[in-house]
Amino acid sequence: MSVSMLSTFVKPMHREGRKFVAIAAGITLVLFLICEYLGWIGVGLTVWVYYFFRDPVRVTPTREGLMVSPADGVVSLLEPAVPPAELGLGDRPMVRISVFMSVFNCHVNRLPMAGRITRVAYRPGKFLNASLDKASSDNERNGLAVELADGRSYGVVQIAGLVARRILCEVVEGQTLMTGERFGLIRFGSRLDIYLPEGVSPLVCIGQTMIAGETVLADFTSEEAPRSGGVR
Known part of the structure; x- marks a missing residue:
């Protein structure tokens, strides 16, 4: 996968989201210990939390007005x-x-x-x-x-x-x-x-x-x- 394609899917994350991703990841580890099926649900949840807090670069128009x-x-x-x-x-x-x-x-x-x-x-x-x-x-x-x-x-x-x-x-x-x-x-x-x-x-x-x-x-x-x- 090229860098440009990777950047299409992987975005920077706002710092506010770090603790929530860490919490979701911790819950996921516990879920895997209980049941592998539940663990994969936790993986999906963790990815969604990261996705919610994404902070992509934007190209802003600079013309006055x-x-x-x-x-x-x-x-x-x-x-x-x-x-x-x-x-x-x-x-x-x-x-x-x-x-x-x-x-x-x-x-x-x-x-x-x-x-x-x-x-x-x-x-x-x-x-x-x-x-x-x-x-x-x-x-x-x-x-x-x-x-x-x-x-x-x-x-x-x-x-x-x-x-x-x-x-x-x-x-x-x-x-x-x-x-x-x-x-x-x-x-x-x-x-x-x-x-x-x-x-x-x-x-x-x-x-x-x-x-x-x-x-x-x-x-x-x-x-x-x-x-x-x-x-x-």
Whole structure:
């Protein structure tokens, strides 16, 4: 197998996953001692845990004005919504793009657009299915307010899901990140909400598959109207 083919299947792992892979491997050893059949089930579980915490390299568009998806997954909601009050983005509706991540998606989160983190706000809450609209207001969440070079701000919110029980945020207020840089992770199924500044139209559709750090969500230099799409 060539190096390029190997890299297609073997991805780097986020450091948060090391302890979980070690736990799964330990359970697998015990299962083999009990029954070989159960041991192989444990092997499958260990591989899945590694796969969940994969942290692949992404190629992020660098042209000025492009905003990319912060998460792998599917666009589940696309509508005007008032951003969480704790972000300090005001009480007027902003266009919200919601990206739902299943347990099979990569869960490393990346900053949608370069800027300075002006607010990091955690809020405890419920663990409803992250695909539901009310998950934005009721579920446990951690939000970032990001100030752009032109003075405008946008929001990106990590939302826990039905299975997710831990939101990891690795940035602090005052920190400046580039587009596509990693800022956190959510364990085991969740959702990311992005709140666009006024006058910016989304370039994605409900049901579209997103790739974190690569798929363009919006173009701040474009006057294109919001896109519509159809299943093919």
